[in-house]
Amino acid sequence: MKLFNLLVSFLCMVTSASCGAADTDKFERYRSLSRSAPIELTDSSYEDITSKPRDYHVAVLLTAADARYGCILCREFQPEWELIARSWNKGSKPDGLQMLFGTLDFSDGKGTFQKLMLQTAPVLLVFPPTVGPFAKIDDAPLRFDFSGPISAEQLYTWMNRQLPEGPKPPLVRPINYMRLVSGITILMGAVTLFTVLSPYVLPIVRNRNLWAAFSLIAILLFTSGHMFNHIRKVPYVAGDGRGGISYFAGGFSNQFGMETQIVAAIYAVLSFATIALAMKVPRIADNKAQQVAVIIWGSVLLGMYSFLLSVFKTKNGGYPFFLPPF
Incomplete structure (x- = not known):
């Protein structure tokens, strides 16, 4: 009897270790696909990345960016979503806090849209981990519905409130060199114009x-x-x-x-x-x-x-x- 109990315990340990290893392998496999942008998902990869058990968070944007669907908000928000994913992947994160970012377009995920009974897009789903130190008892995904145009900062703030306490990677926007050059050009033009017109304008202003x-x-x-x-x-x-x-x-x-x-x-x-x-x-x-x-x-x-x-x-x-x- 004692031998049987030891055998059962050993099998449980092996099973847990293999599940944990498989879970880690899955996270690393998907993370390698999202170094600089969210993962482009399909129905099957969506089911796989959100399947249990998982020791990581998953944020999936369900969208319809194709022009034939006429979702202007989807196309406008896509660069903001990519900015969030890029900032998270490149930033420093607390130990053990793992998160994946994915995008499921209606063209590639009609089955998922039907399963979730979605009538509008975009919709953001955040899946908490089911195992590990950050696991939640209620593992139902958190949903964010877009009521209008929204910036990356606003959505990132909402997402951080759903994640465990602790420092998070900052949202870093790339330098807009075109805007910088345009601003400098306009400033130089304004200074030049003021210098040329000041002998005529200043007497009027004064x-x-x-x-x-x-x-x-x-x-x-x-x-x-x-x-x-x-x-x-x-x-x-x-x-x-x-x-x-x-x-x-x-x-x-x-x-x-x-x-x-x-x-x-x-x-x-x-x-x-x-x-x-x-x-x-x-x-x-x-x-x-x-x-x-x-x-x-x-x-x-x-x-x-x-x-x-x-x-x-x-x-x-x-x-x-x-x-x-x-």
Whole structure:
């Protein structure tokens, strides 16, 4: 009886060792095929690489990159997937953490697509190991469905969250020399253009009156409710219910597009009248002309303020004050 138990134990050890060796051989065989790119799989190789037992992770991208299938997302993501596989294979990994990357195209894996009942592509499946230090009790594959364009960084971050804790190979994008050369060329062109045009452009850029005009226009636009119109998509004008047109909307939370322009024009006239009284009129040498200018600009100021108050009263009917003549 003791001899029988020893024989059974020996056979189990031999079987385990042979299974482990076969599993290791399978991993090394597939890894030799994916030094710089994911393994191109078929139905049979997909079944083989994901079969149990396995002491390695497997990430398989089920895609339909052929042009006849019209999967634009599949073709756009393929270079990103190859970048992930290349970065992992070339990077340093923790001891014992083994992973294979494969690509199963619909043209070569129709049986697998039917077996998995896939209606869309691409789909990523990550199979955890079933034996070894990183084995999981639930060995069902983890699935990532693509809802839209995604970068290699986003998918790689998701994959790292599914792997055991520890350092992972960094995702390394190759240097885009064309973009680098283009950037340097554009920069040199911009510097050259600035050097040539600076004698003509700098006086304009440094012109205080120009900046004052731009600032004043911006202030008038935004204080009159220009952004409110863009956010609320307000109508330009509206009917008054009697066959006419209403230019001002009642209430403080409503306004029309035309109303904004009228208020901006009022603010502009008030601003120019104030500037004229403060800066232009004192420089007039003739006393009579100066008095006439004061009367004119003062009348403009009074009239515009009166009209502004009437607009305010239109929007708020309970406002008790007014300023003649409006």
